[in-house]
Amino acid sequence: MPTIRFLSADGTEFAVEAQNGRTLMETALENSVPGIIAECNGSAACATCHVVLPEEIMLALGPISEHENDMLDFAEAPRESGSRLSCQVKVSDALDNISVRVPAA
Numbered sequence: 001m002p003t004i005r006f007l008s009a010d011g012t013e014f015a016v017e018a019q020n021g022r023t024l025m026e027t028a029l030e031n032s033v034p035g036i037i038a039e040c041n042g043s044a045a046c047a048t049c050h051v052v053l054p055e056e057i058m059l060a061l062g063p064i065s066e067h068e069n070d071m072l073d074f075a076e077a078p079r080e081s082g083s084r085l086s087c088q089v090k091v092s093d094a095l096d097n098i099s100v101r102v103p104a105a
């Protein structure tokens, strides 16, 4: 079971055990990570699940969809090079021990 290290906007770390196949958004909600709202419940339609991932993971995950790319422009916090919608990223062993930052709104 991979460990995901969510970093909230105030710097608090939430290290949680995540199930492969669940999304980062589901994992964050199940563990009450602050700052992940997920208004659209994972439909990639609200951008309230915005997170910032490390560069090396961005490369490993491959290109994001055009729709997700467009939606990230509507995130409340400024977009960064590691920005993703956490509802569109599935947990896998490749994500073990990564830091997932929740940007300040």
Ligand code: FES
Binding pocket: 025, 037, 038, 039, 040, 041, 042, 043, 044, 045, 046, 047, 048, 049, 085, 086, 087, 088
């Ligand atoms: S939960 Fe709405 S875009 Fe991810």
